[in-house]
Every structure is written in C-alpha cells, then in structure tokens.
Amino acid sequence: MKKHNFSAGPSILPQEVFEKAAQAVLDFKGSGLSLLEISHRSKDFVAVMEEARTLALELLGLTGKGYQALFLSGGASLEFLRVPYNLMTLHGKAAYLDTGTWAAGAIKEAKQFGDTIVVASSKADNYTYIPKDYTIPEDADYFHCTSNNTIFGTQMFSFPETKVPVVCDMSSDIFSRQLDFSKFDLIYAGAQKNMGPAGTTLIIVKEEILGKTGRQIPNILDYKQHIDKESMYNTPSVFAIYTSYLTLQWLKENGGITVMEKKNDAKAALLYAEIDRNPLFQGTSNAEDRSKMNVTFLLKDEAHTEQFDKIWKAKGISGLPGHRSVGGYRASIYNAMPIESVQVLVEAMQDLEKSV
Numbered sequence: 001m002k003k004h005n006f007s008a009g010p011s012i013l014p015q016e017v018f019e020k021a022a023q024a025v026l027d028f029k030g031s032g033l034s035l036l037e038i039s040h041r042s043k044d045f046v047a048v049m050e051e052a053r054t055l056a057l058e059l060l061g062l063t064g065k066g067y068q069a070l071f072l073s074g075g076a077s078l079e080f081l082r083v084p085y086n087l088m089t090l091h092g093k094a095a096y097l098d099t100g101t102w103a104a105g106a107i108k109e110a111k112q113f114g115d116t117i118v119v120a121s122s123k124a125d126n127y128t129y130i131p132k133d134y135t136i137p138e139d140a141d142y143f144h145c146t147s148n149n150t151i152f153g154t155q156m157f158s159f160p161e162t163k164v165p166v167v168c169d170m171s172s173d174i175f176s177r178q179l180d181f182s183k184f185d186l187i188y189a190g191a192q193k194n195m196g197p198a199g200t201t202l203i204i205v206k207e208e209i210l211g212k213t214g215r216q217i218p219n220i221l222d223y224k225q226h227i228d229k230e231s232m233y234n235t236p237s238v239f240a241i242y243t244s245y246l247t248l249q250w251l252k253e254n255g256g257i258t259v260m261e262k263k264n265d266a267k268a269a270l271l272y273a274e275i276d277r278n279p280l281f282q283g284t285s286n287a288e289d290r291s292k293m294n295v296t297f298l299l300k301d302e303a304h305t306e307q308f309d310k311i312w313k314a315k316g317i318s319g320l321p322g323h324r325s326v327g328g329y330r331a332s333i334y335n336a337m338p339i340e341s342v343q344v345l346v347e348a349m350q351d352l353e354k355s356v
C-alpha cells in the first residue's frame, strides 16, 4: 500500500512523475537506452535541460525579464557559499535575516567572505516567528532571507521593500504559492521538496547583478560560467533534473502555481484547524507566521506519544516526526500531497482524542 508520506525532504512527488521517471530509467523516449546511460550532451538530454530551464522561468512569470535558470549540484547548502562568492564585493557587506537553522547556515558561510549583518533574528525565541521590524542597510551588497523555515514551520508572507538586491532561499516553498518573483534578484531551491529528487538545485538569477564583486571566482562556483555553459559546465545530475522537469510539466498541466496555491491553502487550513480545535495538540509557531508547507505541532501531554504514534502508523502515515533537532511532529504538505492524506492525519488526531 502506498503510504501517506509527510516527510520533509526528500519527499512526496506526484505518482505519475515517479512512473514516468522510472520508465525513463528503463528506456528513455523509446531510444533503447536508459536516461542514465546517455550522454548529457546528447540531443535528447540537451532538450530536457533547455525545456526545464525555460519552464522554471515560465511558471514563475519571469520569462523575458533578464533572468536565467540553472540546475546545479551541491544542494542548497552550496548556494550558502556560492551566493556571497558571486554577490559580496571585496570590502562590502551583506544583510541576512535569521529565521531558522538553514538561514543560520547561510549566515555562517557568508561570514567567511566579509561583513555579514544579521538585521534581525528570532533565535532567542527558538525561531517561533518571523521578525518583521528591521532595517536593511542601503549600502549592503544584497539582502538574504529564507522564505519557508522547514524545521520550525514558519513562512514569510511579506518581503521587505528595498533597493538592495534580494536573495531568497525558497527550498521548501518554491512553486507552492504565487509571489511577485520579479522582486527577487536571486532565488535558489534544493529540488527535493516541491520539485524533484535530491541531487539538483534550481537557481534563478537576474543576470545584471552578477560580475560586480571584484573577486576572482573559481569557475565551478561562478554563476556566470554556468550561464555561459547553459547549465552544463560539468556533468549535470541528469536523473534529478529530468525528474524535476517532469514535476514542472505536471505543475503546468495542473493549472500552475495559482491553482496549486489554492489546494495548498485548503490543506494547511484543514490541518491547522484540527491542531487548534483538538485539546490534545498545540502548534509550535506564531499563528500569523505558520507555514503552509511544514506544519509543526506537539502533543500537549507527551504521555500520549506512544498511543498517537501507534494510531498514525496504523493508518499508513509516514515521515511525521519533527526534525531531530526540535522533536514533536511535522507534517510536510508539499504540492504533491493530496488533501485526502491530510484528512487521514486529521482522523488520526481525532482517533487519539476519542481514545484517551
């Protein structure tokens, strides 16, 4: 039986994407060859790369607006390093918003390059909220934020107006909701949540912000090199990119981001309503900052843990425990998660209530 997979990443993808990707591993486009054994420079794979890059920009409404899309390797974690390398000027500074573990990881890397100003942090409150009152220095080379905090279950619903280039780690909510993406100058996202398997990172970058640092950038870390080589500077992660491409096609065929956002809103509303109604549970993040992708919650009385775990496991639910650093529960309800699975989780919570 297929499980209801609430894992935070790698995570659920549409079933038809799994099937098409599996087929391509066996026989890619009727070629008699596996996707995994053909050259990345073959006509068929070059077409996949081109279409995936085009589709990513199209879905975000960024076609013809001076942006490039890249599919690179190294995870979002490598972008923590690649961003300052490409954007922080030699004696310049960067501004960061500290909203969670991953934001803090990005700050740590930036500090190796230069003056890294943390404009605000919710660390002292265990990252339960998104700071809102802060000032971004006008002379910063860029401002970096994390749109969705996968571990703590908070999400940014507004972004600062600033003249400084805005960089955003959208690893755990890209393609889940409509934003004016042209307000961002650089977006990056590890594929393994809303887009595909682990192994590739989507980077969307406005070309005009590059080439201004006065720094010698090693080729593999230089966004310009990757743009010039059409995301094929070195052998790309063919399987991860092809599967991401299939997911982007699925998204387009199913109405794009706007339709997806409505479904995501409904799923999140259903689950948060139960967390707030059920006397045995409580949410962990500030109500106005609650993530619609990663819903974090606790049992008010930990004595019910064993019983609750037994109930949800019996219903075929998987991947519900919170991140190892915070505990509790985390239901990741990415694009591919059907509302029916969220309903099964709600029923598990109600069954616990009836049983105590």
Ligand code: PMP
Pocket: 009, 074, 075, 076, 077, 078, 102, 146, 148, 149, 150, 151, 169, 170, 171, 172, 190, 191
């Ligand atoms: N940023 C965010 C918001 C994440 O959720 C994660 C991974 N869960 C990362 C960065 C790190 O990504 P990766 O493991 O792809 O390096």
